[in-house]
Amino acid sequence: MADGDADLVCQSQNGDTSAFEELVRRHQKMIHALTFRMTGSPADAEDLAQEAFIRAFAQIRSFQGGAKFSTWLCSIAVHGCLNWRRDEMRRNNAHASCAEELRPETVRETDGEVEMARQAQVALLKLPAKQRAAVVLTIHEGLTHAEAAKILRCSETTVSWRVFAAKRKLKNWLSKNGGRP
């Protein structure tokens, strides 16, 4: 557990919402990043992040301290995202929001860099949710396959396979189809 998290977790377990608020402050950016990468929608990412923290508080007494608090929090957020209903319309909206966020007028990079980043995000969203979760946890969050396996409640081999399959698809989409899967 990160320095200071242990005390705050302990206080939160006793119902201290101020202590939990401090935990939210510490981990909010990480959780927002994760939920955005999983959904591609800033608005949904915000809702899912808030939902993850609320669920975390509700379940905080079940946190035994065996893992890092941030990893436990990640697990709650990822499962919230995996349960997120992604019908076609919502997915399209997410893509549109993503494109809007990355418009050249709103960012400083050159058009080419922006377009490449947009393509990467679109390709990531096109992956099956479980493969996307494996990519987000291992590549973006820097977790080992074993840690990701614990979060995703599957074997390490399954995570390795999902990452492998996802990378193969992403490479194919991003190199041959100009990033349009």
Add this chain to the structure above:
Amino acid sequence: MNDHELESRLKSVRLPERTEDYWDDFPARVRVQLRREEPVLAPRPAAWRRFKLAGGLALALGVMWLDERYHPLHSASDMITRQAQTLRTEAARLQKGLSLVAFNPDGMAYLLGEAN
């Protein structure tokens, strides 16, 4: 494209920019939401648990009553008891001289024979 290039490209995806005010307000919003949900969420599991317990108890009592009332073995057992009672009554009426009591295997009727 190799793994390193792919990972760099994936990491190049920009996250939505949010203002400092947003990050300052977000924890408080979570806290407000926690307070708002607390009264709604807290009693619900207890009420639901009580409802399930009462329902389970009622179901168990119902099954026990039905079993007691209609179980075929109970009916047969009652009939045998009644027959045995009748037999004992009849046997008591025959005072001395009773030497044979034979059951008819096709039913619960009985034959009484007297030695004399």
